[in-house]
Amino acid sequence: MSYPKTVERIIDRAGPIECELLPRLIQVTETAAIAAAYQMGRGNKNFADQVAVAAMRRMLNKLDMRGIIKIGEGERDEAPMLYIGEQVGTGKGNLEVDIAVDPLEGTNLTADGIPGSVSVMAMAERGGIFHGPDIYMDKIVVGPDVVRYEEEHPGETIDLDAPVRHNLEIVAKALERSVEELVVVILDRPRHVQKITEIREAGARVKLVSDGDLMPGVSTAIRGSGIHMVMGAGGSGEAVLTAAAIKILGGKILARLVLPTVANGKSQNMINQEIEEKMPRLEKMGITLENLKDVLDTNKLVPGNDVIFSATAVTPGHFLREVNLFGGGDARVHTISMGSSGAVKFTDSIYIRDKRDTPLYL
The missing domain is CATH 3.30.540.10 (Fructose-1,6-Bisphosphatase, subunit A, domain 1)
Known part of the structure; x- marks a missing residue:
C-alpha cells in the first residue's frame, strides 16, 4: 500500500x-x-x-x-x-x-x-554568496506568486528601471488583487520621497519603516504577513541576506549597487569624492564604474x-x-x-x- x-x-x-x-x-x-x-x-x-x-x-x-x-x-x-x-x-x-x-x-x-x-x-x-561592498543597493522584493505569474506570462515582469505603477500592476495581477489592496514597505528616508509619492499616486498603500527592511522583504514570501512588496535603497548587506531567504522561499529580488551619495542626491563634488574613496576597494571585488549599475537578481546575489x-x-x-x-x-x-x-x-x-x-x- x-x-x-x-x-x-x-x-x-x-x-x-x-x-x-x-x-x-x-x-x-x-x-x-x-x-x-x-x-x-x-x-x-x-x-x-x-x-x-x-x-x-x-x-x-x-x-x-x-x-x-x-x-x-x-x-x-x-x-x-x-x-x-x-x-x-x-x-x-x-x-x-x-x-x-x-x-x-x-x-x-x-x-x-x-x-x-x-x-x-x-x-x-x-x-x-555575493561578495559585496558596504554601500547601498536599490531593490525590489516580491514573493513566489509573482515569480509564478512571470513564468506563466512571458513579457510581464517586474523591472528595476520600470515605472512604479508598472511593477505594482504586475504584483497585483499575480496576487489577484487590486493595486489599491497592495502594501509596499519602504524605508522612511528623504531619498524615497518621490518613490513614495509614485506608489501612493498609483493607489497602493505605503508602510514606512524607520529602519530594517530585511524582514519585510522576507515577509513578501509569507502569506498572511500583509506585506506584498519592498522597494527602495538600503544597505547592500541587508539585500543579500534578504536574497538568501527569498531564494529558499521561492520569491525574487532585483537589486543594483548604488553609492550613498548618489542615492541621497548629493552634489557631484561629493559623489566624485566618494568614488575616489571607495572605488579602489570595489575594484578589488570586481566592481567597476561600468558594471556598478548592473542589475543583480536573486541568483547573482546568492548563487549557492x-x-x-x-x-x-x-x-x-x-x-x-x-x-x-x-x-x-x-x-x-x-x-x-x-x-x-x-x-x-x-x-x-x-x-x-x-x-x-x-x-x-x-
Whole structure:
C-alpha cells in the first residue's frame, strides 16, 4: 500500500551545510539576539551592536567549518569583528562556507525599544554568496506568486528601471488583487520621497519603516504577513541576506549597487569624492564604474545551492516574537530558520540556566 513520503523527500534534499550547520546557526542568531536584548531600550545602539557582534563571533568560532564573511559589519579597518573577509570557525571538518551576517539589524530599533530588530545570518557553499561592498543597493522584493505569474506570462515582469505603477500592476495581477489592496514597505528616508509619492499616486498603500527592511522583504514570501512588496535603497548587506531567504522561499529580488551619495542626491563634488574613496576597494571585488549599475537578481546575489538562513527577533517583528528575559540569564526567543531543501522552521526556544529556579510554563 502506497503512502506519501513528502517530508522524507524534502529532508533527503538537504545538503551537508543544511544538515550539519543549520541547527547550530539557529543557536548563533539566538545567542546574539539575547545579548542584544539586554541592551533593549537603553539608548546605546553602538553598545547593543557590539555585544551582539561579540556573542555571534564567539559562537561562530565554535562551529566545525572554514567560514569567510562575505557580508559583514564593514571593511576590516572599520569593523573590529565580523568584518568582510574575516575567517571564522574552528577550521575542522570539510565544510567551507561563505557567510552573510547582520548581528543586529535595526540597532536604533533595539536602542529605542521599537519593533523590528533581529539577529540574522545566512550561509552557503564557497562562492555561494555575493561578495559585496558596504554601500547601498536599490531593490525590489516580491514573493513566489509573482515569480509564478512571470513564468506563466512571458513579457510581464517586474523591472528595476520600470515605472512604479508598472511593477505594482504586475504584483497585483499575480496576487489577484487590486493595486489599491497592495502594501509596499519602504524605508522612511528623504531619498524615497518621490518613490513614495509614485506608489501612493498609483493607489497602493505605503508602510514606512524607520529602519530594517530585511524582514519585510522576507515577509513578501509569507502569506498572511500583509506585506506584498519592498522597494527602495538600503544597505547592500541587508539585500543579500534578504536574497538568501527569498531564494529558499521561492520569491525574487532585483537589486543594483548604488553609492550613498548618489542615492541621497548629493552634489557631484561629493559623489566624485566618494568614488575616489571607495572605488579602489570595489575594484578589488570586481566592481567597476561600468558594471556598478548592473542589475543583480536573486541568483547573482546568492548563487549557492546549499543555502541556510536564520533570523531571531530582538524586539517584536512582523511575524516573530521578541526576546523575553526571565532573570538570571534565562530567556525565551523566537526564530525563523530555513534551508534549500524547503524545510522552514519557526522555533520557540527557552534557555533555562537552573530548572529548579525557573520552572517551565506553557
